[in-house]
Amino acid sequence: MTVEVLYFAWMRERVGHPRETVQTDAATPRALIAELAALSEGHAAAFADGAVVRCAVDQVLTDLDAPLGQPREVAFFPPMTGG
Template identity: 80%
Template sequence: MEILYFAALRERVGHPRETVTSDARTPRDLVAELAARSDGHAAAFADMAALRCAVDQQLTDLDAPLGQPREVAFFPPMTGG
């Protein structure tokens, strides 16, 4: 699956996307796998309260079933105005 990183997460990880193979059951499980990849990944996912997720371009909860997505995106909370 393709993992996309936006904003500060992209800066901490060091690249905007990567392809991974995972058996994660939820986005939260996937985050745990990704955080173990490098110090940058760990820093990107250090604050789970400031993390949002979209699976195949649909916003989802971190504890929702993951299924077999083609794309998972992680980003900080959005603001509007």
């Protein structure tokens, strides 16, 4: 499947761009992370600490082990804080 992947905050800085289109057969966001981390050193750095990665699938927050289904968009970002 083709998925638009979005990166935010320091993850975007490490990857080097805010979005990219990828082909994947990943069943979960965690499996997609493994594929993305293998793309470059910047990707590997962005996903080095999986404990701080948050994910939204089609703009809905989700667990990294949830079924991915057939999303149009997957976004990755660090933990959010409120004020």
